[in-house]
Amino acid sequence: MAGYTHHSSQHTQAQYISPRDTLRGLVKETVREEIRGWEARVRRREGEKEHPSTLPTIYIITPTYRRLEQIPELTRLAQTLMNVPRIHWLVADDAEVPNPAVVDYLASTGLSYNYLNSPMPKKFEKQPTKPKGVANRNAGMDWVRQHATEGVVYFADDDNTYDIRIFEEMRHTQRVSMWPVGLVTEAGLSTPVLSEGHFKGWYDGWIGGRKFPVDMAGFAVSVQYLKQMPGAKMPFVAGYEEDGFLKSLKIKPEEIEFKADGCTKVYVWHTQTKKNKPSKRTLLDTKYDATNLRVLQESMMLAPA
Numbered sequence: 001m002a003g004y005t006h007h008s009s010q011h012t013q014a015q016y017i018s019p020r021d022t023l024r025g026l027v028k029e030t031v032r033e034e035i036r037g038w039e040a041r042v043r044r045r046e047g048e049k050e051h052p053s054t055l056p057t058i059y060i061i062t063p064t065y066r067r068l069e070q071i072p073e074l075t076r077l078a079q080t081l082m083n084v085p086r087i088h089w090l091v092a093d094d095a096e097v098p099n100p101a102v103v104d105y106l107a108s109t110g111l112s113y114n115y116l117n118s119p120m121p122k123k124f125e126k127q128p129t130k131p132k133g134v135a136n137r138n139a140g141m142d143w144v145r146q147h148a149t150e151g152v153v154y155f156a157d158d159d160n161t162y163d164i165r166i167f168e169e170m171r172h173t174q175r176v177s178m179w180p181v182g183l184v185t186e187a188g189l190s191t192p193v194l195s196e197g198h199f200k201g202w203y204d205g206w207i208g209g210r211k212f213p214v215d216m217a218g219f220a221v222s223v224q225y226l227k228q229m230p231g232a233k234m235p236f237v238a239g240y241e242e243d244g245f246l247k248s249l250k251i252k253p254e255e256i257e258f259k260a261d262g263c264t265k266v267y268v269w270h271t272q273t274k275k276n277k278p279s280k281r282t283l284l285d286t287k288y289d290a291t292n293l294r295v296l297q298e299s300m301m302l303a304p305a
Contacts, residue, residue, distance in 0.1 A: 062158050077160075
């Protein structure tokens with residue numbers, strides 16, 4: 001029909017949305033926004049991280065000596081270091097000649113390392129309280145002075161327990177940095193005492209007249225600063241090794257860089273492995289000849305006959 005226009009219309013019914021559905025939708029959107037914000041922050045942090053190849057190297061100096069627990073404790077420490085980028089492990093053995101078991105184990109780790117023979121001088125072996133580990137740590141520092149140009153030096157004993165975060169805390173040390181160490185003496189802790197970020201003193205189970213009453217695991221030194229102090233050494237005086245070394249660096253407590261969130265977090269503990277007795281000689285029985293026990297015997301310390 002001329003002039004006739006057909007208009008089509010669709011009639012829709014308004015959808016009812018309950019207050020509960022409205023709240024649920026708002027919660028979902030809020031959660032989505034939080035997730036998006038979290039992802040963005042993670043991306044920014046990842047972008048800010050230094051590439052491993054640009055990180056300063058941490059030179060880990062570990063004194064060691066022949067004992068039943070030597071390989072197990074080196075193994076435990078190595079498993080930690082495998083999770084830390086840009087480290088070089090200096091294992092300094094209190095031995096005149098290389099220990100094949102240690103040499104073989106270090107080669108198996110895939111870590112960057114050097115094995116050093118650094119026995120304690122004979123004149124100190126007769127002392128009632130021996131200055132253990134001093135010759136080893138000094139040998140490690142000598143190696144660093146000769147071969148390193150940048151990075152950080154840290155004394156990591158093989159009987160301690162380390163959270164890998166401690167290595168990132170120390171990595172950018174300018175001169176000397178410090179942090180708390182747990183399970184030290186009956187005090188349970190060794191740490192600088194700070195108030196509003198300012199140095200106030202020391203907390204340690206044995207002050208002993210020391211200027212720096214700290215644990216060996218509680219500080220690091222930059223390579224550059226160490227090389228500026230050619231006379232800096234660890235003294236052969238039991239109980240005063242840390243104090244003597246830090247004093248030889250000519251650093252003041254107020255100049256130290258305090259790490260671990262203002263020394264409020266513990267990332268390293270002075271744990272100690274139980275001393276084991278030499279194994280019984282029962283495996284020497286001839287019935288075990290031509291068995292795997294003959295191979296395992298090579299890695300064991302047996303009680304004297």
